[in-house]
Amino acid sequence: MENMIEIKNISKSYHVVKKGEGIKGALKGLVKKEVKVIPAVSNLNFNIKKGEIVGFIGPNGAGKSTTIKMMSGILTPSSGEILIGGKNVKTHRKEVVQNIGVVFGQRSQLNWDLRLGESFELLRHIYRIDKTSFDEMIDTMDEILGIKELQDKPVRQMSLGQRVKGDLVAAMLHSPDVLFLDEPTIGLDISSKYALRKFVKEINEKRGTTIILTTHDLGDIEQLCSRLIIINNGKLVEDGNLEEIVDDIAPYKTLVVEYYDEQIPQHEKCEIISTEGNVAKYRFFKKEITAAKLIEDLGKQKAIKDVSIEEASIDDIIRIAYEGR
C-alpha cells in the first residue's frame, strides 16, 4: 500500500532565551541575551501507510506534539521534510492542510462565542465544502456521535465531552484523508472515551482515514492502534505493532508453579527467579520453549498442584520503552 505520510529525517529545535537567576539575572537578561538551542526532535524517520491507525506515544516532553504540529503544517521543521499524500507540507501548506484534520484534546478549534452549528458553518466556508457533502457528513457524524442535538448550543456552555465531540466532527467536516488526534481522550469520562474510540474505529473502517493519535491512555493503545511509534527525547525508540514491541522489550514470560511440597525441580531452559515455600517462579524465553512444554517437563519431575503464567503488562512495556533499557 502507498505511503500516506513520509517523515524524512526531520529535526526541530527551539531557541530559548536563557534567564539568569534572581534580580541580577533578570537585569542582565535585559542587556545581554543568552540564547539556548533546545532540540525538540532530532533525525526522525518513519512512514505511515494509508488506512493505518498509529499510536504515537512517548513520555511528556518527548516531542510528540511538536511532531504532530510539524505534520499538520503549524510548525516548520528546522531540517528535513514531511510529505503527506506525496506533497511537501512546507511548500504546499494550503493543499496539504485541506486534506488533514486535527484535534487537540487540550484546546478547541470551535469558536467559544458561537453556537456549534455556526462554528461548523464557518468551517464549511474555510474548507470550501459544498452543502450536500457537508450535510451528508453531519448525518454520518450524528450516527456515530449524536451531534445534532448539540448544534444549537453555544460552545462555552458545553461539557468537555461534548466539546471534544464537536471538535472531532469539526476535524472531519472536509473529509480529510489524514486525521491527527493529539491526546484526544485527556480528561474524558469513560463513556466519552468509549464514544471516541468507536468514532476512530468507524471512520477508519468506513472511510479508510489514516489516523495518528498521541495518548497516555493505554486503553486507547490496546483497543485502537495497529501500530505504535514510541519516541523519547525527540528520537525514535520503537516502531512496530504492539505484539512485536512486547516481544522485543519483554521476550520472556514468567511461569508460576505451585507444588505439593517444597522440593523445587529445575529446568535447563529457564531460570528460577524466586521461590517461596512450595511456589516457584520460572522465567523463560518465548523463543526457547513454550509454556506447555515447560509444564510438561516440570510435571514429570514433581507433581504440580497449580500453574499460572505472568506476562509483562503493556504498562510495564511502555514504561521500559520510555525509560530506556
Next chain:
Amino acid sequence: MKECVKNQKNEKFNTYLQVYKMQIIRSLTYKFDVYGNIIMQSIIMLASAFFWKALYAGNDSVQGVGVSDMMVYTVVSSMISVVLTTNVERRISNSVSKGTIAIDMMRPVDIYKVFFAENLAGVTTLIFQNLLPILLIGSIFIGVPVPASKEAFLLFVLSLFMSFCINWFIAVIFGMFSFKVIEMDALIQVKKHLIRLLSGSIIPVWFFPESIKNILSFLPFVYLYQLPLDIYIGKYDSASLTKGLIMQALWVVVLYLMFRFFKKKAEDKVMIQGG
C-alpha cells in the same frame, strides 16, 4: 463525482466574508464593553472641547484655525478613533501566549486575511455601537461637525482609508513581534500612547514647535489623525494636500512592504506554548 463538481461550481465560497459575518455575531455577544467605551470616548471628547473653548477665550483664531473649526476637529477626531480601533496585536499576542495560534495556522487560510476580516467586522459593529452615539452626543453638546466643503469630505474619506491601512499595518507588525517576545502588553501600551501624543488625535500638531513638526511629517503618526482632520476642516492648500497625500500613500506602501518582510520572518519563529 460529477455531481460533486457541479455542486462546487454552483456555490461560490468567500471564506473571509464568512469570517467577517461570524465575527460580527461574536462581537454582539458582549454588550457591556460597548457602553463603557461610549462613556469614556464622550468624556474625552467633551473635556477637550471645553479645554479648547477656554484656551480660545477672546481669540478668533489660533494658527489660522477658528474656535468652531476646533470644535469640529474634536468631534471628528473622536469618530476617527472609533474607525481606527484595532485589536489585531492583542489578537496575535493572546493567541501566541495561549497557544491557540496553532488552531489559526492549521487551516487552509491566510491568517493575516482572517485577522483583517475580524478587524473589519469589529469596526463595522463599532460604527453602530460607538461612532453614531458619539456623533449624536457631539452634535448635541458641542456642535454638528460639518465638513469644510464637499470636496474636502471626499478627500477626507480617501485619506481616512489610507489612515486605516497605516494603522492596521503598524498594529499587525507589532503583533508579529509577539512571535519573538511572548509578553506584549507593555509594548502595546507604549505604541498606544505614542500614537495619542504624536498623531494629532488630542493636540493638533500645529501647536508643536516648527522643528518637531518637521520631524513628525516624516513619521507615520500624523497620517493617522492629523492629515484627515486637516482636510475635513479645510485647513489645506493644493501644495500641502498633495504633499500630505503622497506621504500618506508612501507610508501605506512602506508599511505594507515591512509587513510582507516580517511575515516571512515570523513564519519560522512560531513557537506553540503549552504542549
